[in-house]
Amino acid sequence: MKGIFSVLVENRDGVLSGISGLFARRGFNIDSLAVGETEHHDVSSMTIVSTGDMRTIDQIEKHLNKKLDVIKVRRLEENRSVLLEMMLIKVQYNLSNRASLIELCNVMGAKIVHLSPKNMVIEIHAHPETVEEFIELVRNFGILELQRTGTIAMTKA
Amino acid sequence: MNGAQAMVKCLEAEGITNIFGIPGVAIAPFYEALYHSEQIEHILVRQEQNAGHAASGYARISRTTAVCCTSSGPGATNLITALATAYADSIPLVAITGQVDSSLLGRDVFQEADMRGATESFVKYSYLVKRADDIPRIMKEAFYVASTGRKGPVLIDIPCDVQSQELSRPFEYPKEINMRGYRPNTKGNAQQLAKVVDAINHSKKPLICAGGGVILGNGEGVVREFCEKNRVPLVSTMMGIGVLPKSHPLYFGMLGNNGKPYANRAVASADLLIIVGARIADRAVPRPENLERQLKVIHIDIDTAEIGKNMGPTLPLVGDVCNIFQSLIDADIHIETEEWIRRLEEIKTGTVDRRHFSTELVNPMYMVQTLSEKMEDDAIYVADVGQNQLWSADNYVMKNGRFLTTGGMGTMGYSIPAALGAKLCRPEAQVVAVCGDGSFQMTMNELATCAVNKIPIKVLVVKNGYLGLVREFQQKNYEKHYSGVRLYDYPHYEHIAKAYDMDYVECDSNDTLDEALDAFLSCGKGCLMVCHVASENLTI
Numbered sequence: 091m092k093g094i095f096s097v098l099v100e101n102r103d104g105v106l107s108g109i110s111g112l113f114a115r116r117g118f119n120i121d122s123l124a125v126g127e128t129e130h131h132d133v134s135s136m137t138i139v140s141t142g143d144m145r146t147i148d149q150i151e152k153h154l155n156k157k158l159d160v161i162k163v164r165r166l167e168e169n170r171s172v173l174l175e176m177m178l179i180k181v182q183y184n185l186s187n188r189a190s191l192i193e194l195c196n197v198m199g200a201k202i203v204h205l206s207p208k209n210m211v212i213e214i215h216a217h218p219e220t221v222e223e224f225i226e227l228v229r230n231f232g233i234l235e236l237q238r239t240g241t242i243a244m245t246k247a
Numbered sequence: 248m249n250g251a252q253a254m255v256k257c258l259e260a261e262g263i264t265n266i267f268g269i270p271g272v273a274i275a276p277f278y279e280a281l282y283h284s285e286q287i288e289h290i291l292v293r294q295e296q297n298a299g300h301a302a303s304g305y306a307r308i309s310r311t312t313a314v315c316c317t318s319s320g321p322g323a324t325n326l327i328t329a330l331a332t333a334y335a336d337s338i339p340l341v342a343i344t345g346q347v348d349s350s351l352l353g354r355d356v357f358q359e360a361d362m363r364g365a366t367e368s369f370v371k372y373s374y375l376v377k378r379a380d381d382i383p384r385i386m387k388e389a390f391y392v393a394s395t396g397r398k399g400p401v402l403i404d405i406p407c408d409v410q411s412q413e414l415s416r417p418f419e420y421p422k423e424i425n426m427r428g429y430r431p432n433t434k435g436n437a438q439q440l441a442k443v444v445d446a447i448n449h450s451k452k453p454l455i456c457a458g459g460g461v462i463l464g465n466g467e468g469v470v471r472e473f474c475e476k477n478r479v480p481l482v483s484t485m486m487g488i489g490v491l492p493k494s495h496p497l498y499f500g501m502l503g504n505n506g507k508p509y510a511n512r513a514v515a516s517a518d519l520l521i522i523v524g525a526r527i528a529d530r531a532v533p534r535p536e537n538l539e540r541q542l543k544v545i546h547i548d549i550d551t552a553e554i555g556k557n558m559g560p561t562l563p564l565v566g567d568v569c570n571i572f573q574s575l576i577d578a579d580i581h582i583e584t585e586e587w588i589r590r591l592e593e594i595k596t597g598t599v600d601r602r603h604f605s606t607e608l609v610n611p612m613y614m615v616q617t618l619s620e621k622m623e624d625d626a627i628y629v630a631d632v633g634q635n636q637l638w639s640a641d642n643y644v645m646k647n648g649r650f651l652t653t654g655g656m657g658t659m660g661y662s663i664p665a666a667l668g669a670k671l672c673r674p675e676a677q678v679v680a681v682c683g684d685g686s687f688q689m690t691m692n693e694l695a696t697c698a699v700n701k702i703p704i705k706v707l708v709v710k711n712g713y714l715g716l717v718r719e720f721q722q723k724n725y726e727k728h729y730s731g732v733r734l735y736d737y738p739h740y741e742h743i744a745k746a747y748d749m750d751y752v753e754c755d756s757n758d759t760l761d762e763a764l765d766a767f768l769s770c771g772k773g774c775l776m777v778c779h780v781a782s783e784n785l786t787i
């Protein structure tokens with residue numbers, strides 16, 4: 091199963107390494123990890139996505155809570171949360187397939203942020219699954235470079 | 248006032264009277280401040296690891312937080328094994344390590360080691376102090392974190408220049424703690440507690456499994472009262488030895504691989520197992536998934552993360568052992584367990600120990616039993632690691648003293664420094680360290696610390712010329728290919744005793760054991776006793 095954790099932590103040195111070290115040491119997976127400061131400069135927010143059996147996901151929550159630099163842990167349910175990820179992807183094109191690539195971007199809600207004679211940099215921010223789909227759709231054009239931010243998430247209520 | 252002086256002030260405010268350590272340049276300002284303290288006595292150990300173990304022994308006997316300190320680099324890294332040991336056994340320590348000047352951090356200068364990074368998984372929390380003004384808050388937090396919730400070691404790594412830096416405001420030791428990420432839950436959840444009471448009331452064959460957490464939480468009294476009031480029998484883990492005296496009619500021994508077979512059969516025959524302050528580690532319960540299927544399990548622990556880690560309990564209950572057992576004592580519990588206790592007594596008397604012991608030399612089981620019977624009622628017995636630990640745990644006759652060992656990390660060499668710390672804490676108590684000839688040689692240098700500081704501990708070496716437990720493993724699993732385990736006949740122990748001004752006793756037969764142990768226990772100063780045992784003796 092998938093576990094999505096929204097974690098508020100002290101914005102201090104060593105905290106990120108402590109959290110990532112916890113995952114490494116106990117053999118928990120990190121599918122994605124996104125970190126940034128919140129509206130309070132001394133608090134950072136992390137969204138951590140992990141997969142494992144129920145016991146593992148429970149243990150992740152407990153061990154995160156045990157960390158002294160962790161202020162709050164929330165486990166998010168996918169259908170009650172907004173999940174978003176951003177990606178920059180550089181795709182090559184030629185004259186014959188350029189139109190279909192642009193059309194694909196329009197359909198998927200992606201934005202072309204830079205255009206060169208042979209490639210374009212496309213930005214998409216969407217549900218992580220949509221981002222996955224988009225990668226598959228443009229794969230045949232030729233992906234030159236790709237960067238994803240990792241999932242960020244928030245409860246709807 | 249500079250940072251180092253502030254550190255000493257903080258330690259004094261925490262009531263610290265002894266610290267264990269070895270100085271160096273990177274911790275020199277702190278030692279200068281310590282020099283002027285009238286309250287704190289520094290005990291110079293002979294290797295930094297032993298500073299940690301000695302503090303551990305002191306902390307376990309005083310039931311408070313103890314302090315050790317080292318310099319930077321190798322001095323600090325030497326301490327790591329002791330920190331890992333204390334972490335595994337949840338012993339409250341504050342470890343202070345010197346660090347290179349903050350302007351040089353990260354440049355790999357002389358004796359720089361990244362202690363926060365290196366100890367990330369071995370300490371409960373750690374600090375790298377950046378400003379002298381932060382010292383009072385950090386020290387206050389460190390003692391609070393080490394001694395509350397699930398106890399454990401806290402590291403304070405402090406650059407040399409920060410120790411010398413002047414505080415920008417008058418020194419004040421904080422009264423309050425404000426850590427928003429750390430609020431240990433000590434009171435059990437009322438609903439869960441009601442469910443636990445209900446489960447106990449519905450059980451016919453309840454059994455408590457007490458771990459080291461009961462002792463760490465000072466819960467021996469309440470657990471005992473609960474057992475006696477409701478006639479609930481108890482088994483213990485190795486770290487839980489001492490929750491009930493061995494002679495107690497409701498005590499059915501230590502469980503696990505190296506425990507009493509009847510304790511394991513008691514667990515297998517119960518219908519409700521109440522685990523308190525135990526990790527359910529592999530040596531105590533090799534197949535927790537089987538237990539999960541067989542019986543109802545209540546798991547009580549101060550650490551939420553322990554619950555479900557190794558075993559999925561039917562009923563978890565998070566909180567402090569004293570609070571929870573006081574609630575359970577006050578609860579309306581009516582169970583009839585006499586038949587169950589009779590059954591356990593039958594199991595106990597009907598279980599035959601099939602272990603074969605060599606008739607040569609001293610029988611180690613008999614030795615531990617006789618020694619502990621002869622020891623004073625409130626004596627402290629520190630078992631090392633190896634065959635000596637397993638024979639000790641299995642045969643120790645617990646009266647009203649303490650049994651100390653490292654059950655979590657299993658660190659060889661623990662017994663001598665830990666006994667030193669224990670004896671320093673309770674000078675009037677009889678303190679005996681029991682070790683093998685392998686573990687003895689890992690920390691025998693601390694006999695000098697004992698001699699210099701007049702800390703007369705008694706050390707009994709169970710000598711068989713081998714790293715016995717590894718030899719036993721090789722005998723069973725590698726067709727007696729004894730690889731790298733032979734210690735031969737060195738050192739000459741009588742010379743070691745003489746070198747450290749200790750009395751010396753030697754015994755090589757069961758017939759003279761009584762007499763030898765009497766001499767060992769009655770001598771007024773430090774004493775080294777060697778008990779020769781046959782290398783063929785096994786623990787299981």
